[in-house]
Amino acid sequence: MGEGSWSPPKWMYRDSRPPKDDNYFANMTRVVFLAGLSWKLIDKKWPNFKKAFKNFSIPDVARFDEKDVERLVRDAGIVRNRAKIIATINNAKQFQEIRKEYGSFRYYLDSLDKSNNYALVIKELGKKFNRIGPSSARIFLYSVGENIRRPME
Secondary structure (H helix, E strand, O other): OOHHHOOOOOOOOOOOOOOOHHHHHHHHHHHHHHOOOOHHHHHHHHHHHHHHOHHHOHHHHHOOOHHHHHHHHOOOOOOOOHHHHHHHHHHHHHHHHHHHHHOOHHHHHHHOOOHHHHHHHHHHHHHHOOOOOHHHHHHHHHHOOOOOOOOOO
């Protein structure tokens, strides 16, 4: 596929960075749920994800409990993968911790060593967040406007 024939999906921030931590969290959640599934499926269900996860309000999702997990597992409007749902809740809690320490997710990201095409950032994201491996970390970083080489390269 030639360089000019691909354009990023509208949810990706390529010419800017997400305006708020909730937007970073939404993109991370999208990447978690994309793993092993088609982009079209996630795009089709995304409005339901936004509703199910309180428009990706980090404090709201971080307060989800087992009752919320059970509600989401029964929600046919989203991908009903228990492990990914629990990962999303745990990731919201991690976002809260990062905000306490750094002030925002963006400041945290900016504090990391981005040399060698983000090798250390990818490793750090994998340690800190659930269900974020090297491939999903690359897609996430690309989707939030970081200057990482496109994941398909």
